[in-house]
Amino acid sequence: MSQTTSKSFDTQLFKRLMKYTRPYRLTFVSVAFVAILLSLLSVARPYLLKLTVDDYIITKDYQGLLTFSLIMAGILLGEVISQLYFLYYANWIGQSIVRDIRKKLFAHMLRFKMKYYDNSSVGLLVTRTVSDMERIAEIFSSGFFEIVSDLLKMLAVMIAMLLFNWKLALIVFAVLPIILYATRLFQQAMKVAFTEVRLQVANLNSFVQERVTGMKIVQLFTREETEYDNFKKINKKHEQAWLKTVWYNSIFFPIAEITSSITIGLIVWYGGLQAVSDGSVELGTIFMFIQMSQMLFRPLRQIADKFNTLQMGMVAANRVFNILDTQSSIEDKGSIEATTMNGDLSFKKVHFGYIENEEVLHGISFDVKAGETVAIVGATGAGKSTIINLLNRFYEIQDGSICIDNIDIREYTLPSLRSHIAVVLQDVFLFADTIYHNITLKNPDITEDHVIEAAKEIGIHEFIMSLPGGYHYNVKERGTMLSSGQRQLIAFLRAYVSNPSILILDEATSSVDTYSEQLIQRATQKITEGRTSIVIAHRLATVKKASKIIVMDSGTIVEEGTHDELLTIDKGYYRNLYEVQFLAEDATI
Structure with a gap:
């Protein structure tokens, strides 16, 4: 009581x-x-x-x-x-x-x-x-x-x-x-x-x-x-x-x-x-x-x-x-104000579980060089999305370390760390506001001209201008006035205008129509240029072009290599995924 x-x-x-x-x-x-x-x-x-x-x-x-x-x-x-x-x-x-x-x-x-x-x-x-x-x-x-x-x-x-x-x-x-x-x-x-x-x-x-x-x-x-x-x-x-x-x-x-x-x-x-x-x-x-x-x-x-x-x-x-009185915030004891980041990323023996004594990640380690595009694949529940949550410090790891540019992310101030990371999720959340405000999130440093120029660069300006009011079209609560593919495109533009050092695409091309997928593929190619990118996706084109593919299963990394290298592994996990899922896509291309 x-x-x-x-x-x-x-x-x-x-x-x-x-x-x-x-x-x-x-x-x-x-x-x-x-x-x-x-x-x-x-x-x-x-x-x-x-x-x-x-x-x-x-x-x-x-x-x-x-x-x-x-x-x-x-x-x-x-x-x-x-x-x-x-x-x-x-x-x-x-x-x-x-x-x-x-x-x-x-x-x-x-x-x-x-x-x-x-x-x-x-x-x-x-x-x-x-x-x-x-x-x-x-x-x-x-x-x-x-x-x-x-x-x-x-x-x-x-x-x-x-x-x-x-x-x-x-x-x-x-x-x-x-x-x-x-x-x-x-x-x-x-x-x-x-x-x-x-x-x-x-x-x-x-x-x-x-x-x-x-x-x-x-x-x-x-x-x-x-x-x-x-x-x-x-x-x-x-x-x-x-x-x-x-x-x-x-x-x-x-x-x-x-x-x-x-x-x-x-x-x-x-x-x-x-x-x-x-x-x-x-x-x-x-x-x-x-x-x-x-x-x-x-x-x-x-x-x-x-x-x-x-x-x-x-x-x-x-x-x-x-x-x-509830103390449930991430401790922001970092002293490094990251003004710029190269994007070198390293996971070192990272252990994590959402529930105590129930690990989701079992000591995973991998490196991503600045400018590389790395794809992470695996079955549902393998721990792919958990990597995103940990990189943004939404949760604290139990053991190991995560480093950006050879500095533990806990040493960065939390706002400066997150300001250099942009995420495009499968389930895009939009506020009941205009497209312009959903892109800038009312950041006064991002002008409308900047947004329009960025939209043209990734090829979605025409789509936005086709809507009533263009950039000032109100998408209503959770973006219900747009299709899932259109919401994905807005999320891509939101990530692009923030000019992140590290970009994460989490199933960002799933469950969209063919036209939207083509726009998204073009946008993906543009926004991943010259920046460290982590792609969690099942789409064949994205996975094939990745500099490296990390294959996960039950919270561990089971395989790592390029698309061609992984296909050469006899009875390999990735090869099995490819034969079961990706060959069907190849047949339709």
Whole structure:
């Protein structure tokens, strides 16, 4: 059980959250001052009502009644202005703090290892970054400040009651423990309930996000009914979590209302008896105590509701801080800022596994000279794509070393290392933006003229200009407005304009149409010229032209050589692949 759920209120968590108010200390203090002012103004109104009843209504002093009415109107106006300032700047502080935390959270997430995302739900992370942040904002806009304001009002009211008539005050205070105890139970129950609500919201978001993203698979395998049934179950749990909070509210607020009504009845009964019997209690005092008792009990009921908001915000803050406290980033201890790279690449006895004690690469070693094009082939799961992940330091190796230009890649600063490596993947990811922005990724150093010139060089300018809007054509989410081959071409251009020292093509020519393949083959030839290239592909033309072919099987290198050299190996692994797969392609060429 988390720290937040085990206690009614986590003071350490709240202190940590309050640290984010430091840049807004002046505004914070001014809001606190206005809260004190509102508590004083709230007591002034019932006192003026008492004076109005006793001194001007009963005595029929019309001039005094008019004067006091104007004074009450002025105090009310001041209270309205103060309340406006209080609410606006309490919300302003909340949104400012959320902006700061959200920026810090997103910057932290940008540096997470790929392993973190392998094991995390996208929907859950979206919930933490978006909706949980809004709950944190409500801590300040509808929670903490308003609770403090209400507590100050209650304190001022209780002091005023004791000063004016301690006997009537004791009647009110005698009932107070009942509603305080009920409020306490309510807060504890709602804390647990809201923790469950946030869990179910995250589960619901995660489920919907994954099914919408994978809708093609759902429909392709006719899983609509199954997924709908699963959704109903998750949605039911979400409903039950919320209904539990509704049930607690349904119990608490009627109890609070009845308690308040009983208190008013006792005030009228006792005060009326004293007024009739010996006149020790004035009529205006009874009116004042009725109003003050409402001012005392109403904030209690509201505090319970606002405490719910505070608790939800605290639960959300706990979840967000859990992510901020997660240390899952690649350690960037490199001191070498790589301004240029020749591209000499060396893997030396590299061992790696995504899961502890389950190696994927078993001490592989190979060298690639600057400017060489090396192809890596092998069955699915042989470890080909893992090499790409390790070269970019998306994951850390367990043993061995990877060197570029005879320098261990861990000695380079991470940004400078990755700036010299470009990757074109089989599954190209495009953002919901223009082709131009998907190519440059909004790098201000890459101009549109540069992009157009590069597109002409690799032969895809005409294809881009055939689209509505050309380079400013919006490809929509994940590039759905383009075919897989067109997305590959955009990825080639994105890699080319970055002018990398090392280029990696991971199955970049698979599953595309013949026309796109021809464009891709031309683009491949152009962008691999003069730079170190690693090609993971099954396409015969690319593999044949490679300076060297590395054949992998089950995380080890089983053969290495040129296309012709490998074909001479009797019963060789590559020769078998060639005979099974590549001869069929030769027959169609």
